[in-house]
Amino acid sequence: MSKKGSFTKRVLQEVVKIPLGYTVTYKEIAARAGNPKAARAVGNILKHNRWVFFIPCHxxxxxxxxxxxxxxxxxxxxxxxxxxxxxxxxxx
DNA sequence: TGGTTCGATTTGA
DNA sequence: TCAAATCGAACCA
Structure with missing residues (x-):
């Protein structure tokens, strides 16, 4: 539980890289982060991420x-x- | 600190 | 259409 989880940071990093006017699926983000099956976690991360102002969750x-x-x-x-x-x- | 549950999902039958 | 799988974080004791 003490682990921060590099996956979280990886997901946020990928989301930030999303170009303007371009939409990505949760699965795509999860895959880019390294875990294609973590699509749910992606949504959960975006929901509770502390960088919500810097990340285009939309x-x-x-x-x-x-x-x-x-x-x-x-x-x-x-x-x-x-x-x-x-x-x-x-x-x- | 440790265990359990939920969520902005995805995929298979 | 329904249920299981799977990852991270919040919640409770």
Whole structure:
């Protein structure tokens, strides 16, 4: 229990690397972190992470393409994703 | 400190 | 559609 778990840090690191207007699935993050089966843990980490202000949790969604959830509100998450996709389209 | 339960999930039958 | 698996963190004694 005393272990901090490098997996947590790894997950956060990967989430931060997510480009603008790009969404990643929990499984993808888990896989990048080293544990493809830790998709649930990813959501749990994002929910209780202490770097929530530095991590775009709204870019992480379910593999089904649906919005999993969001600590600040699922509705806000959807809006943010659409907004970022819009920006991406504009830059494009 | 140690053990148990839950969660923003995923996958298989 | 339902249930099991699996990882991290919170909760309780």
């Amino acid at each position: 870019r992480v969604i379910k593999s089904s393409g649906d919005i999993g959830g969001y600590a600040l509100g699922k509705k806000l998450k959807r809006e943010l994703i659409i907004f970022e996709q819009k920006i991406k389209n504009m830059l494009k």
